[in-house]
Amino acid sequence: MRTDYSPFFRSTVGFDRLLNLLETAEGAPGYPPYNIERSDEDHYRITIAVAGFAEKDLGVEVKDNVLTVTGKREAEAEKPAYLHQGIAGRAFERQFQLAQHVVVKGARLENGLLHVDLERIVPEEKRPRRIAINAPELKTIEGQKAA
Numbered sequence: 476m477r478t479d480y481s482p483f484f485r486s487t488v489g490f491d492r493l494l495n496l497l498e499t500a501e502g503a504p505g506y507p508p509y510n511i512e513r514s515d516e517d518h519y520r521i522t523i524a525v526a527g528f529a530e531k532d533l534g535v536e537v538k539d540n541v542l543t544v545t546g547k548r549e550a551e552a553e554k555p556a557y558l559h560q561g562i563a564g565r566a567f568e569r570q571f572q573l574a575q576h577v578v579v580k581g582a583r584l585e586n587g588l589l590h591v592d593l594e595r596i597v598p599e600e601k602r603p604r605r606i607a608i609n610a611p612e613l614k615t616i617e618g619q620k621a622a
Contacts, residue, residue, distance in 0.1 A: 507546070507567055519593040521571060526587040527564045533589060535582045542571040542579060544589065576601070 509523040525533060525546055534545040547566040573579075573593070580592040 506563060506565070507569065509569065517595040517597075519577070519595075521591040521593065523569065523589045523591070524587065525584070525589045527562050528584075528589075530584050533584065535579070535589075535591060537573070537579050540573045540575070540577075542573055542591065542593075544569050544571075544591065 507524050509521060512520045512522065514520065521542070521544075523544055528546045528548060532546055532548050534543075536543045536545075545566075545568045548564050574595070576597050577593050577595045580594050582589060582591045584590075
């Protein structure tokens with residue numbers, strides 16, 4: 476079932492990018508499976524199951540706050556005759572929209588899982604800060620009693 480977002484387009488201004496993301500997320504492919512973990516407020520990890528892919532078969536790229544992970548296996552010289560093939564080795568491209576100030580810190584392949592580590596680095600001028608409140612000093616007039 477597809478959700479109709481057109482009422483939101485008619486009644487909001489400036490949210491079109493977010494609504495487009497929602498529309499494209501509905502039809503997202505399920506291969507390869509992945510997890511998104513949050514270890515603390517500023518650290519994340521995307522883990523993608525890439526069984527059968529070697530490091531040379533994978534690509535990780537960031538452009539305009541979009542993380543793109545691709546996988547394409549080289550053609551085997553001699554294809555085996557499978558009785559059952561349950562491990563998919565088809566090419567894929569999976570994209571993740573990164574929030575502002577989120578950067579990719581690194582990627583590593585371990586036991587058939589590709590781990591991509593992310594960190595949110597907010598510049599000091601964008602962080603919340605406490606503002607001191609300066610109140611004028613109240614002066615009393617000498618010789619008068621307080622009421």
